[in-house]
Amino acid sequence: MQSSYDVIIVGGGVIGCSIAYHLAKMKKKVVVLEKDRIGSKASSAAAGMLGVQAELEEDGPMFRLGRASRDLYPALAEELRFLTGVDIALIRSGAMKPAYTKEDMEKYERIARWQKAIGETAEVLDGKAARRVEPALSEKAIGTLYFPEEGQVSPPSLVWAFSQGAARYGTEIREFTSVTDMVCKNGRFDHVETDSGAVYGDSVVVAAGAWSKRFFNKKYGADIYPVKGEVLSATTAAPLLKTTIFADGYYVTPKKGGILYIGATMAPHDYSRTVSIDGLHFLFEKAKRFVPSVTKASIKHIWAGQRPMTNDGLPFLGMDPECDGLYYATGHYRNGILLGPITGLAMAELITGRHGDEALLKPFSLDRLARIKEVKS
Numbered sequence: 001m002q003s004s005y006d007v008i009i010v011g012g013g014v015i016g017c018s019i020a021y022h023l024a025k026m027k028k029k030v031v032v033l034e035k036d037r038i039g040s041k042a043s044s045a046a047a048g049m050l051g052v053q054a055e056l057e058e059d060g061p062m063f064r065l066g067r068a069s070r071d072l073y074p075a076l077a078e079e080l081r082f083l084t085g086v087d088i089a090l091i092r093s094g095a096m097k098p099a100y101t102k103e104d105m106e107k108y109e110r111i112a113r114w115q116k117a118i119g120e121t122a123e124v125l126d127g128k129a130a131r132r133v134e135p136a137l138s139e140k141a142i143g144t145l146y147f148p149e150e151g152q153v154s155p156p157s158l159v160w161a162f163s164q165g166a167a168r169y170g171t172e173i174r175e176f177t178s179v180t181d182m183v184c185k186n187g188r189f190d191h192v193e194t195d196s197g198a199v200y201g202d203s204v205v206v207a208a209g210a211w212s213k214r215f216f217n218k219k220y221g222a223d224i225y226p227v228k229g230e231v232l233s234a235t236t237a238a239p240l241l242k243t244t245i246f247a248d249g250y251y252v253t254p255k256k257g258g259i260l261y262i263g264a265t266m267a268p269h270d271y272s273r274t275v276s277i278d279g280l281h282f283l284f285e286k287a288k289r290f291v292p293s294v295t296k297a298s299i300k301h302i303w304a305g306q307r308p309m310t311n312d313g314l315p316f317l318g319m320d321p322e323c324d325g326l327y328y329a330t331g332h333y334r335n336g337i338l339l340g341p342i343t344g345l346a347m348a349e350l351i352t353g354r355h356g357d358e359a360l361l362k363p364f365s366l367d368r369l370a371r372i373k374e375v376k377s
């Protein structure tokens with residue numbers, strides 16, 4: 001007799017593994033189908049910043065989702081460590097956005113105002129005060145927007161902890177299993193086809209990152225494409241930074257253990273995983289502008305990964321309008337590590353029909369594709 005699951009997850013990145021973890025904790029019979037190794041794609045390439053305040057510059061659905069996810073982290077880190085022994089390396093050592101012009105300062109004043117109004121901690125510092133917090137910051141920075149509580153994690157450890165935790169709760173993890181087709185019958189999900197046979201389940205979740213587009217019905221017009229990012233890590237004899245320095249999408253971030261990550265380039269529609277000399281040169285120039293003495297650091301590793309980008313830059317989180325039991329949780333672009341915990345929890349609640357915060361997910365449902373089409377035509 002063929003085995004059948006409550007939920008099949010397609011893709012073993014942070015999103016698939018977090019959903020599997022939360023569903024398995026709710027006693028669901030889950031299988032994760034991963035075409036390569038668990039966490040081998042974007043989720044291990046990430047820098048691991050939980051950049052709610054530094055990356056998301058506007059109040060809106062993404063900020064609210066990011067904030068909800070960030071707030072889950074402290075308890076989750078403990079829970080995962082207790083269950084699996086894996087330390088996800090959560091640290092909350094802050095982030096700052098350096099200002100080089102009067103316009104930067106004005107923009108940062110505005111951001112600090114609305115963030116403080118909703119209860120976040122955000123301080124605008126002049127250059128002197130900024131360098132008291134972070135002495136290595138460039139003398140060219142006339143000030144900074146400082147978020148003392150912004151945090152970060154180790155992405156490979158996070159995915160590993162989610163997958164190990166899911167397995168502890170009974171999830172089956174099948175690596176090197178590629179899903180080739182998704183079959184719905186009479187408006188209901190039936191099974192997936194893989195390169196090693198059919199897998200049956202009550203529900204399926206597409207969490208295949210930048211490779212998800214093939215599983216959407218073409219008529220919805222969902223676009224999901226890769227935005228490649230190159231990153232390098234470096235070490236210094238003595239710690240150079242305490243906080244993340246982040247501006248215009250680029251960053252130098254100090255990891256637990258005295259390593260710096262310098263990232264990341266942005267190349268849409270590029271599935272390659274090579275790191276170019278041009279890319280590295282570009283990153284060196286960005287990093288030097290933040291922290292001139294970074295040139296003395298020694299390079300440790302270089303790598304690249306694919307961020308899953310969508311039509312409007314927001315993830316798709318919800319059920320297919322025409323196939324009951326077929327769910328999507330993909331397109332987290334630059335923030336999948338930040339959003340992993342809330343995506344896992346909220347999708348598990350949605351799939352099991354539990355009462356969660358429905359308003360949190362609503363802006364990310366597939367319904368918005370119709371609106372995007374209207375605007376375009």
Ligand code: FAD
Binds near residue numbers: 039
């Ligand atoms: P992935 O991790 O790519 O996982 C998808 C999985 O699906 C893959 O393992 C793939 O092999 C599998 N798959 C694909 N097709 C199939 C198939 N047909 N069958 C079975 N399996 C399949 N986010 C942050 O929050 N903070 C950061 O600091 C940060 N920094 C980043 C830096 C870089 C350079 C990059 C590239 C990304 C960064 N991100 C960051 C974004 C974050 O990494 C992504 O949003 C997140 O990892 C997406 O997770 P995912 O599980 O959707 O995708």
Ligand code: GLY
Binds near residue numbers: 049055263307334
């Ligand atoms: N969030 C950092 C990056 O995507 O590079």
